[in-house]
Amino acid sequence: MEKFTVLKGIVAPLDRSNVDTDAIIPKQFLKSIYRTGYGPNLFDEWRYLDKGEPGKPIGERTLNPDFVLNQPRYEGANILLARKNFGCGSSREHAAWALSQYGFRAIIAPSFADIFYNNSFKNGLLPVILPEFTVDALFHEVNANNGYELTINLAEQKVIEPNGTVHDFEVPEFRKFCLLNGLDDIGITLQHKDEIEAFENRRLTDKPWLVKSIY
Template sequence: MQPFTTLTGLVALLDRVNVDTDQIIPKQFLKTIKRTGLKEGLFYDWRRKADGSPDPDFFLNQARYQGAAILLTRDNFGCGSSREHAPWALLDQGFRCLIAPSFADIFFNNCFQNGILPIVLKPDEVQTLFREAAESPGYQLTVDLAAQSVSSPRGSRFRFEIDSFRKDCLLNGLDAIGLSLKHEPAIAAYEARRKAEAPWLFPDL
């Protein structure tokens, strides 16, 4: 997993509450276990009109948001099913950070497991960022995970809270597998000891 330390990136705006995971990545895109290529399904139903043509009003179809790395959105983002494809699709699109007043719990945890930093700010702080971003094409924010801060080009600076364990994992690029591999010598020693103690458990050796 790629470490997250400091990110300065273009901000995209999704001004909707209760965005559920079925809208983030619809069910027809869940057939794969690969984490790449899913950006084609990101917000699939919202990106198109009824005739299938791109909807120019949706943010992913607007030139000003191309290459965005930070998604600014509203309350209860990521509600609905627990599909891990939702953060996969956002990451495949290039989003490393999400900012909202609140997130659904399972989605929130899945983001950390996949190298995405979900930041909870106060509603008035989120509103300030929405206003500044809407007024300024090319609007960027700087997210400093070590300092737990979000800074805007207009001088606004907001602090966010994060669990110390999750913070350390992101800073060091450690998902659940990476954490396990930190103990690889101890795991190997245990396996060797068990093979000697109970060889009948390892009939193929």
């Protein structure tokens, strides 16, 4: 997993409350057995005018010019600004995959659904909770200024506006550690690789009859 330290990037505003995971990545795209390839279908029903299906070439589809991510001013955005209760609905981890594979590294909102919030951290995506009045002000700035950028410093837990205004945010200490060091669940386990191998060797020495059942 890629480390998250300091992120500076263009902000895309998704001015909708209660965005659920089926809107983030519709159910028909959950059939894949792979963890990659979801970015092109992020917000599929909003981004395209035709119905998306697995395997349908993106180049043959018609973009919705009114959807925010299709507007040239937000091309290359890696920070998503959203409204309250972002990521509600089903627990599909594919929602976090789709957002990160599209190119987002952070989402700023007044609140997140609990399961989505935790899934985000596990997939290198930083969910930042700021007060609703602060998010309102950021929406105003993003809409008023082309190419509006924010800086997010995870180590210091700060969101910094171009004018120098700083907004502090909270983040669970363990999740912060994992993001700063680029550790997903597997990476955390592999930190104890030597201890795991030592345990397995001791177990086979103490109980050699297990060898045939394991190997």
